[in-house]
Amino acid sequence: MSRVRLLERDLAPLLSRGWYRADGSASPLTRSLATAPDVMETLMPFLGAIYSESSLDLATKELVIVRVSKLNGCRYCIAAHRPAARDAGVPVEHIEALCDERPLAELPERESAIVDWIDVVTLAAGEVTDELTARLLDHLREDQLVELTLVAGATTMLNQYCTALGIPPP
Amino acid sequence: MREAVESAIDEGRMGDRLWLYATYHCNLACVYCLTESHPRIADRRRLADEAMVRAAREARELGFTCVGITGGETFMLPSFPETLAKIASILPTVALTNGTLFSDRVLKRLEPLAGADAAVQISLDSDTPERNDGLRGPENFAKVVEAVPKLVERGIRVRIATTVDDQGPAEIEGVCALHRSWGIPDEDHVVRSVVRRGRADVKGMGIVPGEHDILPELTLTADGAFLHPFAPTVRHGVTDLDLLVSRQIAPLEAPAAAFLRIVADQPAGADVVRDIR
Numbered sequence: 345m346s347r348v349r350l351l352e353r354d355l356a357p358l359l360s361r362g363w364y365r366a367d368g369s370a371s372p373l374t375r376s377l378a379t380a381p382d383v384m385e386t387l388m389p390f391l392g393a394i395y396s397e398s399s400l401d402l403a404t405k406e407l408v409i410v411r412v413s414k415l416n417g418c419r420y421c422i423a424a425h426r427p428a429a430r431d432a433g434v435p436v437e438h439i440e441a442l443c444d445e446r447p448l449a450e451l452p453e454r455e456s457a458i459v460d461w462i463d464v465v466t467l468a469a470g471e472v473t474d475e476l477t478a479r480l481l482d483h484l485r486e487d488q489l490v491e492l493t494l495v496a497g498a499t500t501m502l503n504q505y506c507t508a509l510g511i512p513p514p
Numbered sequence: 515m516r517e518a519v520e521s522a523i524d525e526g527r528m529g530d531r532l533w534l535y536a537t538y539h540c541n542l543a544c545v546y547c548l549t550e551s552h553p554r555i556a557d558r559r560r561l562a563d564e565a566m567v568r569a570a571r572e573a574r575e576l577g578f579t580c581v582g583i584t585g586g587e588t589f590m591l592p593s594f595p596e597t598l599a600k601i602a603s604i605l606p607t608v609a610l611t612n613g614t615l616f617s618d619r620v621l622k623r624l625e626p627l628a629g630a631d632a633a634v635q636i637s638l639d640s641d642t643p644e645r646n647d648g649l650r651g652p653e654n655f656a657k658v659v660e661a662v663p664k665l666v667e668r669g670i671r672v673r674i675a676t677t678v679d680d681q682g683p684a685e686i687e688g689v690c691a692l693h694r695s696w697g698i699p700d701e702d703h704v705v706r707s708v709v710r711r712g713r714a715d716v717k718g719m720g721i722v723p724g725e726h727d728i729l730p731e732l733t734l735t736a737d738g739a740f741l742h743p744f745a746p747t748v749r750h751g752v753t754d755l756d757l758l759v760s761r762q763i764a765p766l767e768a769p770a771a772a773f774l775r776i777v778a779d780q781p782a783g784a785d786v787v788r789d790i791r
Binding site: 349351354355356357358359378379380381382383 | 741752754755756757758759760761762768772775776
């Protein structure tokens with residue numbers, strides 16, 4: 345049960361309505377954010393930049409989102425991003441491994457290095473080591489490491505938001 | 515930004531008045547109240563005196579030419595007479611009130627307003643106590659007819675506002691006869707319909723305003739900035755957000771910028787089709 349209003353488009357502030365789809369629908373997350381149009385104006389483009397395809401491919405981003413959401417226990421984000429990860433080309437068995445439904449050991453080396461990095465960043469960022477970083481940089485450029493870490497951080501922020509406010513999964 | 519504000523005002527896309535919702539607290543509980551205000555309201559959502567004075571100063575800098583203060587009942591705020599005088603020294607100001615709290619002590623504190631570019635706008639919905647008080651609350655009529663001459667005597671400009679539900683022309687004419695008898699000219703008598711929002715919506719009263727029926731006038735409340743003073747309404751204790759402009763109210767430039775973006779879509783020259791003011 346949501347702890348904040350989930351506004352239908354017609355009841356949303358005028359400047360929030362632009363973030364709804366043409367048919368007037370929107371995700372529960374968007375509908376909850378609509379009560380704060382000023383925040384939305386900054387947050388939505390930020391999330392768009394962080395989560396859309398960039399120098400880091402969409403499949404890698406979705407892999408990060410699913411794993412971070414699993415670690416943070418966010419029902420909303422897992423429900424929203426399992427299908428998104430599949431659509432982005434993440435194999436189903438990888439998604440299941442990210443959700444601890446299969447052994448993580450089955451992941452290929454690149455994905456395994458990313459998951460190891462993400463787990464430490466999410467659970468104890470102070471414990472990131474140079475060795476862990478070097479292992480990841482075997483697969484990613486420096487700018488991609490920056491972006492991947494921002495994806496993880498933004499996802500934790502949304503995980504906390506959705507969980508604390510009880511945003512119902514889509 | 516001043517240029518943009520002045521241009522939007524000149525083109526009729528927005529009003530020149532900044533509105534301030536001083537408080538949602540009220541000693542009455544009118545049947546058509548937009549904000550469900552009443553004496554025991556849990557969340558009074560008042561704007562601090564200094565926030566209202568600051569907003570008036572910033573409004574003047576941005577090209578607004580006058581201020582309106584409403585609520586709730588403005589005179590429920592203990593320091594309101596002094597705050598009103600301060601705001602009126604910055605821009606011409608009208609304060610909306612139900613006219614029931616003008617004790618001799620309050621009248622004395624209002625004396626600095628004599629001759630100032632300020633007015634108090636008192637609600638009076640009928641020329642008969644029973645009809646007026648049925649809409650507004652017990653003894654409201656008697657208190658208003660007692661207060662108005664005292665204010666006028668002290669040189670304070672008084673406007674009368676009549677909110678129309680089912681009153682007929684004869685009843686409105688009766689109110690006109692009353693305000694004329696107090697020396698209040700016709701141009702200082704505002705007559706407008708009940709707007710179907712807030713408690714009026716719950717009770718099925720009033721007219722449903724169309725998208726361009728009400729002139730946008732930047733309106734600040736403790737909940738944020740809204741499109742016009744009929745926008746920050748409350749139904750079943752929850753503030754409507756459909757006409758929210760911005761959650762930020764200070765500095766005024768922030769909500770004013772968001773407001774200008776919205777009124778950019780307002781047809782130039784569009785005005786109050788139904789004279790809802």
